Amino acid sequence: MHYTSGPRIKEIVITPIAVIDPPLLNAAGLHAPYALRTIMEVITDDNISGISEIPGNIDIDIALKAAGELLIGRDVFQLNEIRQVLEERFGMESTADRGTRPWDQRKVVHVFSAVEVACLDIIGKVTGKPIVDLLGGKMRDRVPFSAYLFYKYEGAGGELAFDIDPNATGWAAARQASALNPQEIVAQAQAMCKEFGFQSIKLKGGVFEPRQEVDAMFALYEAFGPKVPLRIDPNALWTVETSIKYGKEMEPILEYLEDPTRGQENMAMVRKAVKTPLATNMCTTSFDDIPGSIAKGSEDIILSDHHFWGGLRASMNLSAICETFGRGLSMHSNSHLGISLAAMVHLGAAIPKMTYALDTHYPWQSDEVIVGGRIKFEEGAVLVPQEPGLGVELDRAALAKLHQNYLACGLTKRDDEPEMQKKVPGWKFKPVRW
Numbered sequence: 001m002h003y004t005s006g007p008r009i010k011e012i013v014i015t016p017i018a019v020i021d022p023p024l025l026n027a028a029g030l031h032a033p034y035a036l037r038t039i040m041e042v043i044t045d046d047n048i049s050g051i052s053e054i055p056g057n058i059d060i061d062i063a064l065k066a067a068g069e070l071l072i073g074r075d076v077f078q079l080n081e082i083r084q085v086l087e088e089r090f091g092m093e094s095t096a097d098r099g100t101r102p103w104d105q106r107k108v109v110h111v112f113s114a115v116e117v118a119c120l121d122i123i124g125k126v127t128g129k130p131i132v133d134l135l136g137g138k139m140r141d142r143v144p145f146s147a148y149l150f151y152k153y154e155g156a157g158g159e160l161a162f163d164i165d166p167n168a169t170g171w172a173a174a175r176q177a178s179a180l181n182p183q184e185i186v187a188q189a190q191a192m193c194k195e196f197g198f199q200s201i202k203l204k205g206g207v208f209e210p211r212q213e214v215d216a217m218f219a220l221y222e223a224f225g226p227k228v229p230l231r232i233d234p235n236a237l238w239t240v241e242t243s244i245k246y247g248k249e250m251e252p253i254l255e256y257l258e259d260p261t262r263g264q265e266n267m268a269m270v271r272k273a274v275k276t277p278l279a280t281n282m283c284t285t286s287f288d289d290i291p292g293s294i295a296k297g298s299e300d301i302i303l304s305d306h307h308f309w310g311g312l313r314a315s316m317n318l319s320a321i322c323e324t325f326g327r328g329l330s331m332h333s334n335s336h337l338g339i340s341l342a343a344m345v346h347l348g349a350a351i352p353k354m355t356y357a358l359d360t361h362y363p364w365q366s367d368e369v370i371v372g373g374r375i376k377f378e379e380g381a382v383l384v385p386q387e388p389g390l391g392v393e394l395d396r397a398a399l400a401k402l403h404q405n406y407l408a409c410g411l412t413k414r415d416d417e418p419e420m421q422k423k424v425p426g427w428k429f430k431p432v433r434w
Contacts, residue, residue: 006077007044007126012068015039016056017402018409019367020158021335022175024150027206027235028429029416033157034409035335039369039399040064042118044076050121051394052114053339053369054307058412060110063090067111076119079313086112109286109310116311117343117390124389131343131391132384135316135350142381143348146231146357147198148333149189150364151207153423154178171195175364181212182219189220192363198380200255200357201228206235210434214246221253229255229357236262236282237433240269247274255356256301256328259283262432264298271297279303279356281332287318294325301328301356304347307340308332312347319351331358338362338370341382342390349384369402371395 018034025031036056043049054060070085090108120131132138155162156176164176174191178184189201201220205213217232224230232250234243236259243260247270250257258279261270271278277300284293284302286309293299302322306315322329329351331344341362348358357380368374370392375382385391420427 006075007046007048007122009042009071009074009076010045010047011043012064012071013041013043014061014064014068015041015399015403016058016061016406017369017399018056018405018411019335019337019365019402020156020405022157022364023153023155023162023419024204024364025152025207025420026150026204026416027237027433029418029420029427030153030423031157031335031416032409032411032414032419033159033161034405034411035365036406036411036414037335037337037340037369038064038114039339039394040114040118041394042076042115042122044122048122048125049394050076050118050125050389051339051392052117052121052343053337054110054114055334055414056406057110057414060107063107063111064114067115071115076122079116079119082115082119083112083310086115109308113307113309113311116313117306117339120312121389128388130385130387131312131346131389132349135312135346138349138384139352140349140354140384142378142383143345143354144200144357144381145196145198145360145362145377146200146202146229146380147189147192147196148359148361148363149185149192149201149203150179151185151204152179171363172366175366182216185216186219186223190223193224193380196363196377196380198357198377199228200230200380202231202233202258202359204235205232206237206433210234210238210242210246214250217250217253226253231256231258231279233258234260236260236431239432239434240266242434243270244273247276251275258303264289264292264296267298268296271299277301277328279328279330281305281308285309287314287321290321290325293327299327301330303330303332303359305332305334306343306347307334312343315347316350319353323353328355329353330356333359333361335361335365337365338368338375338392339390341375342370342385342392345382345384346390367398367402369395369398
């Protein structure tokens with residue numbers, strides 16, 4: 001097939017879905033029984049289809065539909081022009097638009113990342129190349145991920161909510177067990193590492209008072225030994241003083257400390273006082289934040305996320321900036337399925353210096369929307385797809401079922417506060433708690 005210009009966009013289909021999510025605790029409250037994702041399909045005039053997946057949010061879905069109308073007839077190869085068209089329509093966003101919650105609430109970066117990944121999927125199919133090759137080529141054959149632990153209430157999520165399936169075994173059983181103290185966190189880690197082979201471990205903190213969470217980290221260190229890197233993420237809920245106090249205590253056992261406190265100035269104060277490297281996906285979350293990050297010295301590692309940084313190619317630009325200024329680079333995650341995971345793997349394989357295992361929520365999800373079902377982990381890593389484009393295809397029956405979940409569950413955007421109030425009446429999110 002020979003093109004003088006790229007195939008043009010004929011149709012864009014947006015499908016919001018809801019996937020079962022257990023009652024996981026975090027700084028903003030409690031995960032609802034379903035996590036929302038949006039699946040985008042871009043179809044060209046010669047019926048080549050490209051797909052992408054982003055966090056689900058009704059406002060972003062409305063923006064995606066508006067974006068789709070603007071992009072009909074455009075050449076999928078002309079991504080710079082597509083970006084310009086979208087920015088002219090939606091305007092630029094500031095760092096303040098991110099919000100104070102642990103997740104990113106900006107619109108334009110989500111819209112562009114959805115469009116870009118789907119277009120790159122098509123470009124890969126047209127050229128016969130996997131997306132990793134479109135990003136400059138493969139630096140590694142397997143991309144390592146970290147075990148991502150959560151404090152949680154007992155419960156399987158979905159229709160079961162706080163109930164469990166008594167017939168579940170292995171990780172499926174461990175995933176629904178409670179984890180509210182150091183011993184239960186260690187049991188969760190052991191079950192997850194046994195199932196997926198992860199070689200490093202992260203705990204989502206900011207849930208209990210710091211002493212308990214630090215005790216959990218020492219319990220993990222005792223259970224897994226010094227060869228398994230450990231990290232904890234209090235989601236910026238600690239004051240500078242608390243961050244320094246517990247940061248110093250955990251120096252002997254941590255690979256890095258993620259977002260202990262809020263804002264670049266506070267992070268810089270902690271960074272000066274604590275030997276452990278600091279990582280962030282909260283104080284440096286856009287290219288506009290980079291000058292402040294460098295001037296203040298707010299972190300050592302940036303946790304990228306193509307959904308939030310404006311796509312895969314923008315994330316490659318971030319990689320170059322990190323290399324220039326001596327920053328480490330790894331990857332943030334939120335509840336996701338295989339389309340997002342495939343995109344993360346292509347990016348993780350293309351980035352020249354990926355010094356830390358990437359985050360993934362994937363073990364917490366049991367649903368899937370791609371043909372062939374769940375992506376396999378080997379020794380905590382995922383093989384880089386070799387097929388053209390993303391290397392995954394939509395399972396139409398699964399998509400229809402998960403869309404029905406969306407319609408039935410009544411959720412339209414993420415909000416962990418009301419869910420938390422079911423367990424702790426009157427609970428309110430606080431940007432700084434300890």
